[in-house]
Amino acid sequence: MTISISGHEFQREILRRAAAEDFVSHAYLFSGPDGIGKRLVALEFAGILNCKSDGKLPSGCGCGSCRKVEKGIHPDVAIVEFAGVKNIKVDQVREEIEEKLYLKPFEGRFKVVIVDEAEKLNNSAQNAFLKTLEEPPPASIIILVTSRPRVLLPTIRSRCQPLTFSALPERYIAEVLAEKGGLSPEEAGLYARVSSGSLGAALKLDAETMEWRRELLSALGGMSAGSASDIISLAEELSESASGEPGRLDLAFRFISLWLRDLALLKIGSGEISNVDMKSDLIALAESLDIPSLMERQRQLEKTWYDIVRANANAKLSLENLFIKLARRPRSGAGISQNPGGYAANIGDRT
Ligand SMILES: [Zn+2]
Structure with missing residues (x-):
């Protein structure tokens, strides 16, 4: 994680409170434009849920569990991503998502599976996944992350707690680009504008x-x-x-x-x-x-x-x-x- 999370304070506070008050949903739907840090917030949440200290701190509290989440090596936190795949099929849901969920947590309190680009699940994969959402394994949390929530079946959406993320301010993106160097202020401003509030998209231009x-x-x-x-x-x-x-x-x-x-x-x-x-x-x-x-x-x-x-x-x-x-x-x-x-x-x- 080279770029720390910036913004999304409201959403992060909701999640922090849910964890602190033990009022966590078994499934979340994080939606909002691509490249604005939804996945990082999901990871932060996974860290808080499995934190060995008081669990109220944002990411990086320093405990062994938080460090593992940040490095991406925590055995109970999985990010499922399908880079280069257009359509996620039923078999992949079974192998990549459900098998991870049905394992008991190894060392944390919760098994957290973050499914990035969930809009890629095809309809039969979504239908297969529905059963898991209806009867989730104990101590498991699913976070679906998507920029196109309307592509998901209404039955999937209605079984997840929704959390909507907004685009980042252009000014902030232009600042990050300018700090990185190599662009004039005008170019950084233009890159930020055509990225629609997505830092991830701006950094790829x-x-x-x-x-x-x-x-x-x-x-x-x-x-x-x-x-x-x-x-x-x-x-x-x-x-x-x-x-x-x-x-x-x-x-x-x-x-x-x-x-x-x-x-x-x-x-x-x-x-x-x-x-x-x-x-x-x-x-x-x-x-x-x-x-x-x-x-x-x-x-x-x-x-x-x-x-x-x-x-x-x-x-x-x-x-x-x-x-x-x-x-x-x-x-x-x-x-x-x-x-x-x-x-x-x-x-x-x-x-
Ligand atoms: Zn911790």
């Missing part, structure tokens, strides 16, 4: 990724020459990286979502946009779009994410479809709709 964002958004906005062929190759490139590097797909969706939000903000006269470096292009583009069509685009974006990540739809076709919809202009103006026939022919040639 670099100049190359930011340039890729500009290319992607410019092509979707019809602001670059040859946008039609650009968006097809971008869709192709993204679908290829999606299989090996799922983080890339999430990042693209996050950038596009923010871009649509920026356009909507400009429509209502707010200048508080995220992509400040593209402001003049965005202002011009906002002219040709209206709020309902921006909302429809946001809906299409969510749907495509679901189709690809959860329903296993063909990523290339889904992304091409999405990008074409995003680049279409309802009114006359700059954009791909000026040449719909040519564009359709282009798609037709490829199938």
Whole structure:
């Protein structure tokens, strides 16, 4: 843990009190944007629950148990993560989650299993997991961590105590980035803005990724020459990286979502946009779009994410479809709709 937990005081206090007053739920659902420290708070809670001193201190009390939790070697605290996996299946739930839960605590008071990116559990895996949530093994606590709680079945959600986490202030993220060095204050500010309050996301950005964002958004906005062929190759490139590097797909969706939000903000006269470096292009583009069509685009974006990540739809076709919809202009103006026939022919040639 190189970065200590900052913020989330309210949520941490709730958990501290639950532990101190012995009023702990057997299952929690931690939700909120990616990369804001939900998992660290879950670990802190696991530490407090198994602390050998008074258990009221935040992490790092210094007892043997807390030190083990911090190092990730406590035998009763497990983080289950499925990096690089799109869909968590029933077998994996049994092997990775339930087998850990049904063991008696070795040395602590509680067996704590933290399931990161719980939205990756597919429906049958969630259904299998439901039984465990209904009849949890004694002295066990499950913490589901997710940025997309609505993807989880209502029956799962209703059996967990919810705890919602908010994004971190941009100012704080910019400060952390500036301290790390290598960025001008303007760059640190821009990185913080396009990370939507996620420190984890901000720390992963670099100049190359930011340039890729500009290319992607410019092509979707019809602001670059040859946008039609650009968006097809971008869709192709993204679908290829999606299989090996799922983080890339999430990042693209996050950038596009923010871009649509920026356009909507400009429509209502707010200048508080995220992509400040593209402001003049965005202002011009906002002219040709209206709020309902921006909302429809946001809906299409969510749907495509679901189709690809959860329903296993063909990523290339889904992304091409999405990008074409995003680049279409309802009114006359700059954009791909000026040449719909040519564009359709282009798609037709490829199938
Ligand atoms: Zn301790």
